[in-house]
Amino acid sequence: MSPSAAKGRTVISGIDASGAYPVEYRFAHARGGNRHLTVVFANIDAPDDYGWATGVLDNLRSNILWIRDRFDGGNTYYLCRDGDFGVEQSVIGLVRRVMNALGLTPADVTLWGSSKGGSAALYFGLRHGFRNIVASVPQLRIGSFVRDMYPRTGRHMLGETMPEDMVRRLDTVLTDLLASEANPAAHLYLVSSPQDEQFATQIEPYLGLLQRYPNFNFLYSESPHITGHGKVTQRNTPPLLGIAGLLVEGISPRLGFTRHGYEEPDADRSGITGFLAATSVVQDWLAAPVVTAPSLHDPQPLNGAALTGRAPGAVRVSIWQNGVYLASAPVGPDGDWAWRREEGWSTGEHTVRLFAVDRNGIQSARTDVTFTTSDRITAPPVPETTEPERDFDTAGARVTLLPPLPHTPEPGQQLLAAGIRFTGASNGATRIGFRRNGTLLGSCPVAHDGRWLWNAEGEWAPGPHTVEIVAANEAGEASPPATVTFDVMSLSAH
Incomplete structure (x- = not known):
């Protein structure tokens, strides 16, 4: 696996490639045996296309699944690429596999997102029957919004010409669900503000449809400090986190039945452990790169030491030293790769770590190579590489x-x-x-x-x-x- 830390919480990265589109994710285990899953969707400007992934959710006790909205290099609202809704099926497939691996049901899941991520949380929650939906400033008419406001995203989702029938289809995917009162038992928590420039076209016309839901909660913020769409969520982050904290403890913040102490410290975690291992970004089936040169016992010149080798099945070899990234060497069709450091090396012994990467971002196990450099050695001719500069x-x-x-x-x-x-x-x-x-x-x-x-x-x-x-x-x-x-x-x- 590939764990990383986000403000002290261990986060595991993976790729679920079982669907039509590989889905990249990050996952954090629950604290104290909490029996809940929070699924987080990204907004349009989310760093690295992961939403709320900078530690702001770190105090939640639930399992957390962050899903990256980057498919074929662009945003998709987690729905479609060139009009192909295989993206949606790949995303919901990941959510269900994680949910099943944890032994949970849709009633144990909260979908969370803001802006684009809020639209995704609302869509997946209503269409696929999840109990809790927290959506901050979502867009409900997605098609015309991306066509007019984010045409690059629109072309990525709908095709270069953005055909009108596809725009209309995306405009109605959410409103049709609301009109049909899909998933009527859902607990809906929607955040908006009159200061949001999108409120009049994306939210206000559909409040009547939302109010049909008996568990609809509307957080309407009129703070004078809100100056636009991006500020609504920022100003409402504390109450949003408060709602999330209650939901993951099994408490719905409404009058009626509540459930406390939603924890099982001794729960069997073999299911989720197996899933994370199977979908880790590091996979054994991708062979680690082989280094054919240099040799430990063959001193190299300071300004001409070249690394060469083979990595069949990979598109590049990533090269690191002491935890610092050095370069990415392309792998040719025959599996060969070569790389020479332009700025040269210092005199002495060097250990370089390498791993292979395939087209979907899967990484191999690591290969270490140690060699020495000397200022008394003359550089050999530059080897033929798969990709001359x-x-x-x-x-x-x-x-x-x-x-x-x-x-x-x-x-x-x-x-x-x-x-x-x-x-x-x-x-x-x-x-x-x-x-x-x-x-x-x-x-x-x-x-x-x-x-x-x-x-x-x-x-x-x-x-x-x-x-x-x-x-x-x-x-x-x-x-x-x-x-x-x-x-x-x-x-x-x-």
């Missing part, structure tokens, strides 16, 4: 391709320092290269349909960043660069 040097190549079309990051988007992912499309290219300040950061292959995706491993410094993206083909012809500018946040935000 000259392929992305527009100054030395024929420029015949159109610049690639980046999809993400979006211009000016705020991102966390780690886990930044670049996606886009390019016609006629076979590889995409990424440069910053003239230095090649890495590259990725182009799929048969022209799409590409590259995970930039390691951490980026806070502040603005500009990355040049260049397309290249097998003939060595290169495109003019496209540029992507984004900001890396210095402080965590949910």
